[in-house]
Amino acid sequence: MQKLPVIAIIxxxxxxxxxxxxxxxxxxxxxxxxxxxxxxxxxxxxxHEKYQIQVNRDNAEAMRQGDVVILSxxxxxxxxxxxxxxxxxxAKTLVxxxxxxxxxxxxxxxxxxxxxxxxxxxxxxxxxxxxxVWTATPAVTEEQLETTRSILGALGQHLFMxxxxxxxxxxxxxxxxxxxxxxxxxxxxxxxxxxxxxxRIAEQxxxxxxxxxxxxxxxxxxxxxxxxxxxxxxAGTSAAALYYLEKAGFRTAISRAIWAAYERSQELGRGRxxxxxxxx
Numbered sequence: 001m002q003k004l005p006v007i008a009i010i011x012x013x014x015x016x017x018x019x020x021x022x023x024x025x026x027x028x029x030x031x032x033x034x035x036x037x038x039x040x041x042x043x044x045x046x047x048h049e050k051y052q053i054q055v056n057r058d059n060a061e062a063m064r065q066g067d068v069v070i071l072s073x074x075x076x077x078x079x080x081x082x083x084x085x086x087x088x089x090x091a092k093t094l095v096x097x098x099x100x101x102x103x104x105x106x107x108x109x110x111x112x113x114x115x116x117x118x119x120x121x122x123x124x125x126x127x128x129x130x131x132x133v134w135t136a137t138p139a140v141t142e143e144q145l146e147t148t149r150s151i152l153g154a155l156g157q158h159l160f161m162x163x164x165x166x167x168x169x170x171x172x173x174x175x176x177x178x179x180x181x182x183x184x185x186x187x188x189x190x191x192x193x194x195x196x197x198x199x200r201i202a203e204q205x206x207x208x209x210x211x212x213x214x215x216x217x218x219x220x221x222x223x224x225x226x227x228x229x230x231x232x233x234x235a236g237t238s239a240a241a242l243y244y245l246e247k248a249g250f251r252t253a254i255s256r257a258i259w260a261a262y263e264r265s266q267e268l269g270r271g272r273x274x275x276x277x278x279x280x
Contacts (some may be wrong), residue, residue: 001206004030005033005066005068005147006029006035006067007029007066007068007069007070007151008035008036008037008062008063008065008066008073009034009037009062009070010037010038010062010070010071010073010081011037011038011071011072011077011081012036012038012044012062013038013073013074014123014126015098015121015123015125015126016036017047017070018086018123018126018130019070019072019098019151019154020034020036020047020051020053021051021126022128022151022155022235023151023154024051025093025128025154026128026150026153026154028150028151028154031051031052031053032053034051035055035056035065036048036053036054036055036056036062037055037056037059037061038057039057041057044057059085060084061106063088063089063093064088064090067092067093067147068093068094068096068151069089069095069096069158070096070097070098070276071095071097071098071099071107072096072098073099074099074100075100075101075268077274078106081109082110082111083110084219086111087112088111089112091114091115092115093112093115094115094117094144095111095115095117095120095149096116096117096119097116097117098119098120100120100171100175100265101168101171101266101267101268102118102267102269103118103164104116104118104135104136104137104164106269106271108137110226114132114139115140115144116136116137116139116140116144117134117135117137117148117159118134118136118164118167119132119134119148119152119167120133120134120167120170120171120174120175120239120246121155121156121175122175122176122178122197123178124156124178125156128154129156129229130155131157131159131174132152132155132158132159133158133161133166133170134152134158134159134160134161134167135160135161135162135163135164136148136160138163148223168262168266168269171262172187172262173258173263174264174270176258180257181210185206185207186211188202188206188209189202189203192205192239206238228242
């Protein structure tokens, strides 16, 4: 029988809790083998009460319990967290980072530890429907790679990329992607209310339209342009709406937004924590 891993989560925020939920739901490990560490005693107590996991305000003490250490802190907190763990992580321990923009070089140098995985999940991981792109250093063993697959599989789908450059791209496209979708949903719902629908009806119409469209795309496997053309009759309502969206620069705005997120991820990787306000 395979030994269940002990997993220490440093920074148990939304993604950290999603990992806890996925690990337990998919029986990757058991509650008594999960440690969470962070500065807020209230947060730790709430997680202990909800999941019966182990908690400790001391990052280093929690880290020493784990076969796997998951870094799930804010990018601006990472240097301080790594300083407290530097040089203390056992050689056989795997470090898995979900910190946006934090490169493998930044992690391995900051911790003086070579076995590291960098990954970028997204918020649907909280219900096991996420998508995670990940990569690893050469020091990560095959057994550790398998453990990583088990952990990330508990969050949804996952894709391994041999080249780390794809992680910043994934951060911009899928990591931040739910924010774009929620903004689009919000705009559609508000438009429905403006038309005269009660908000709850507008929300139902929009959510099922998006859900059904994605499922239809997955079933058909056709290019989105072909599917769009199928519902766009000449001089019809969809044609009128799409003409306005294109005229307003909808497609370009989406592309530029994702590029901006990509550039920001690269800035974080270079250690630029603050961002100057846009003066345009």
